[in-house]
Amino acid sequence: MYGNRQTLRAACNFRKVLLIAINFKDMDLKGIAGCSIVTLALAGSLNASALTIEDYIAPGKNSPVAIKEMRPLSDGLTYAAISEDGRSIDIFEYKTGKKIGTLFSIDGIKGDLKIDSFDGYQVSDNGKKILLWNNVDKIYRHSFTAQYFVYDVMRSTLKRVSESGAQRGAVLSHDGRMVAYVRDNNIFISNLDYGTDKPITSDGEINRIINGVSDWSYEEEFGVVNTIRWSGDDTSLAYMRFDESEVPTYTFDNYKSFCDSNPLSDVYPSQYTYKYPLAGYPNVKVDVKVYNIDNRTTKTMDIPVESYIPSIEYDGSGSNLMVMTLNRDQNHLCLYKVNPGSTVATMLLEERSNAWLSPSIYQMVSYGKSSFVIGSERSGYCHLYEYDYNGNMLRQLSKGDWNVTQYYGKSAKTGCHYAQATVRGAINRNVIRIDAKGVVSAMNNVDGFESASFSSNMDYYVRTYSNALTPTTYSVCDSSGAVIKELENNAAYAAKYASAPKKEFLTVKNANGEEMNAYIIKPADFDGSKRYPLLMTQYNGPDSQEVANRWKMEGVYYLASTGYVVAAVDGRGTGYRSREWANSVYRHLGEYEAQDQIAAARYFASLPYVDAARVGCFGWSYGGYMTLMELSSANSPFKAGVAMAPVTDWRYYDSIYTERYMSTPQQNEGGYASSSALNHTSGMNARLLIMSGTSDDNVHFYNTLKYTSKLNYEGKVFDMMALAGFEHSLGMCNARVMLFRKIEDFLKTYLK
Known part of the structure; x- marks a missing residue:
């Protein structure tokens, strides 16, 4: 699957749903009729001119300091985190927030085998072994190959997982004695005690059969990267087998960019070929297998698979498999308990929708010893439900006109459940506690974006918090939400960006009179007596969100700093409101979303400090589609x-992705026709800048070529920028900075 992918090493850090749209207008929103607005202020002494375009946009430069690779440890009292210099894994105590030891140090390795860096780690359940990896080579958005090592904590020594080449998807057994991994689409088990390294599958073949790790489509659209699962006693290994032999092959030219170490070496450009199922075409076929370590036999589980298997895990006891199946229309989900020995599957839960079921909801599942908790939107909002392993619902844990967005777990001591939710409105996130009586309370009752990483016993958590005007902070809290210690407040970073343009929140109405969440960013030197150009920024894909009360320094702030009013709205179809709001776009993408974006643009254009003759829009991926x-x-x-x-x-x-919201082209021919931007080019009367990476394995360059070919055919003039050798997220070199320089140049010509 990944054998000829090595030339595409770009880090894909943004989902297709991360698109940008911008509105440029001078606005004083206080007192505007029909709008509710929250204005946030941040004091600062720096001048906006002191910030460069790189400060706003360049990856790694525009982000606040973060805690590196934090992992709760099994004792419930401590957690591990990578040191600031990246050379060690330190141990911190929750109750004090202080460092109390070192779990691993590059400088402390004994023996002949050494490493000089590592990119990530996994600690065995018993804490005796650590899986480390380095020399990462990206495959797709999340997947990669690497060199893996196992560190013996007691002996301070390293062992290679394999001597036979890079590995993918390595997983350490619970006792730390074995590592399962994938090479050349086959699964191997490295037994560290005996020094053996043997395959357990042999049918793996590039662009045909994949064992253990997923194909492109599962990784991109279900977030499934690795399906290898050890049983609780490490006596068996479950995994998924992907048969993509019937999936059509997709090939594109792969041009080297000047980010490459040898950009002039491809006199003849190479080609990248992989399996990519387009809407309506054959999908990968999947099944679940279990390999017995002792007798070295493999069994196929007897599961009635309709089309997809978006999740497999062992239950809380580690003995039975919990397998989800999903039909091709993605509106019928079944959860099975599977006996690995007999292969028999028993259905525990069934979920249906009159539109689609969202992966972020049904994959919100946690398997405990005697029961499991799963998310569902059956009430019209996402809430949590607890079931026993016979399929009986024990209780609905949460309810109300708000959504649970993450589930963290249950305290065995108190019986309280912890989650993240939109209890203070869709643009906010709060960590909540649900007590044994079902009473819901916010741990910190403040607006903004809050998340938690709990200790294994749920007694403590590391809180991550930001809002639109406050960069990310980290603190250790107890189970009541009380702060024990502040770990990072990013004060220096906050001072640096104190003079950057500020984001203000409001609501505006669409043509139907429905309220839409929105934000506006005015230039830092805003003058209400002037009239500014407006740039609408957008994504607006199904279940997505652009208007969120969290810190995120990005290109739209730079454009605002150059003299634009930037605005965004989350119209119909977007997430974190009601299921009805999202489902309204089902089977006809682009119609209501465009209407809502246009309604918002007209509202912003009516403001006294916006020049209605200078209005533009911008979007990336789905947002780029919305622009068209x-x-x-x-x-x-x-x-x-x-x-x-x-x-x-x-x-x-x-x-x-496409069929989740549109069904297949065979089922919805009219919907595909009306949703195609290619079928609306005759109405294009504005100036367009269209851009794409030529090595985009997600939204292929072919989309842009087809569209521009149609514009040429119709005699329309437009601007185009092709980024040779770049992928969807433009994660390499200075590509993002150059993208916004091009946007700035284009907008100066046509909006200023």
Whole structure:
């Protein structure tokens, strides 16, 4: 699967749903009729001019300090984190927040085998072994190959997992004595006690059969990267087998960029070939297998698979497999308990929808010793439900007109459940406690974005918090939410960005009179007597969110600093509101979303400090698609727009994502026709800048070529930028900075 992927090493850090749209107008939103607004202020003494474009945009430079690779340890009292210099894994005590020891240090390795760096780690359940890896070579968004090592904590020595080449998806057994991994699409088990390294599968073949790790579509659309699971007693190994032999092959030219160490070596460009299922075409076929370590036999589980298996895990006892199946329309989910010995599957739970079931909801599942907790939107909002292993619902844990967005776990001591939820509105996230009586309370009753990493016994957690004007902070808290110690407040970082433009939240109405969450960013030197150009930024894909009360320094702030009013709204189809709000776009993507973006643009254009003759829009991926649909809409208010890596026809995008919201082209021919940007080019009367990476394995460059070919055919003038050798997220070199320089140059020409 990944054998010829080595030339595409770009880090893909952004989901397709991360798109940007911007509105430029001068606005004083206080007192505007029909809008509710929250204005946040941050004191500062620096001048906006002191911040460079790199400060706003460059990856690694525009982010606050973060805690590196934090892991709760099994004792419930401590956690591990990578040191600031990246050379050790230190142990910290929750109750004091202080460092009390070192779990691993590069400088402390004994023996002949040494390493000079590591990129990540996994600690065995008994704490005696640590799996380390380095020399990471990216495959897709999350997957990679690497060199793996096992560190013996007691002896301070290292062992290679394998001497026979890079590995993928390595997983340490619970007792730390074995490592399962994938090479050349086959699974191997490295027994550290005996020094053996043997395959347990032999049918793996590039672009045909994959064992243990997933294909492109499962990784991208279900977030499934690795399916290797050790049983609780380490006597068996479960995994998924992916048969992609019937999936059509996709090939594109792979041009080297000047980010490459040898950019002039490809006199003849190479080609990248992989399996990519387009909407309506054959998908990968999957099944679940279990390998017995003692007798070296493999059994196929007898599971009635409709189309997909988006999740496999062992239950809380580590003895039975819990397997989810999903039909191709993605509106019928079944959860099975599977006996690995007999292979018999028993259905415990069934979920249906009149539109689609969201992976982020049903994959919100935690398997305990005697029961499990799972998310469901059956009430119209995402809430938590507890079941026993006979399929009986014990109770609904949460309820209300808000959504649970993460489940953290249950305290065995108190019976309290902990989760993240939108109890203070869709743009906010709070850590909540649900007590044994079902009473829900916020641990910290404040607006903003809060998340938690709990200790293994749920007595402590590390709190991560930010809001639109406060960079991310980290602190250790007890189970009541009381702060024990502040770990990082990013004060120096906050001072650096104190003079950057500020984000303000409000609501605006769409054409139906429905309230939409929105934000606006004014220039740092905003003057209410002036009239500014407006840039609408957007993503607006199904279940997505752009308007969120969290810190995120990015390109839209830079554009605001250059004299634009930037605005965004989350229209119909977006997430974290009601299921009805999201489902409204089902089977006709692009229609209501474009209407809502246009309604918001007209509202912002009506403000006294916005010049209604200078309105533009910008989006990336799904947002780029929205730009094309908006510029081509009747009575569009946009004078210019920027589309980065857009889907231009849903028949050109992958089956899992597209069919979730559109069904197949065979089932919904009219919906695909009306949702195709290619079928609306005749209405394009604004100036367009369209951009794409030529090595984009997600939204293929073909989308842009098809669209621009249609514009050429119709005699329309446009601007285009191709980024040779770059992928979807533009994670290499200075690509993001250059992208926004190009956008700035384009907007100066057509909006200023």
